[in-house]
Amino acid sequence: MKRNYSQLFAICKKNRLEYKDVVSEFTKGRTESLKALTDPEYNELMRRMARYNTPPPGDQQRKKMIAICKLMHKGKQTAEILQIIDEWLLKQKYEKPLMQLDLQQLGIMVNIYETNVYPDYLRGLNK
Numbered sequence: 001m002k003r004n005y006s007q008l009f010a011i012c013k014k015n016r017l018e019y020k021d022v023v024s025e026f027t028k029g030r031t032e033s034l035k036a037l038t039d040p041e042y043n044e045l046m047r048r049m050a051r052y053n054t055p056p057p058g059d060q061q062r063k064k065m066i067a068i069c070k071l072m073h074k075g076k077q078t079a080e081i082l083q084i085i086d087e088w089l090l091k092q093k094y095e096k097p098l099m100q101l102d103l104q105q106l107g108i109m110v111n112i113y114e115t116n117v118y119p120d121y122l123r124g125l126n127k
Helices: 005-014 019-026 039-053 059-071 078-090 103-125
Strands: none
Touching: 005 019, 005 039, 019 039, 059 078, 059 103, 078 103
């Protein structure tokens, strides 16, 4: 089976872990080498490391707002879309950019964007 070492390296880098330390701890000091792991060992290590690779809270909601904005053809690049969303959010109740909203605020703003802004855009197309 082909192994995807880059995935493990990315998880380690994101969490400021040394992959050799992770492998050594997993094998209880037997080895620091990923290549020395058997396929079942490697699979188990990756399963355990998956918990360190979870997206930050609210990530799905932010992606949803970006996707809706893309559907409305508000921009081509993600950076451009984020700027448009931030400009809209700064005029709303919480007056914060997307990345500064807490989970509750984010949920409310996604709901407004989804139930008011997007339908208004669609109605505007039908005129």
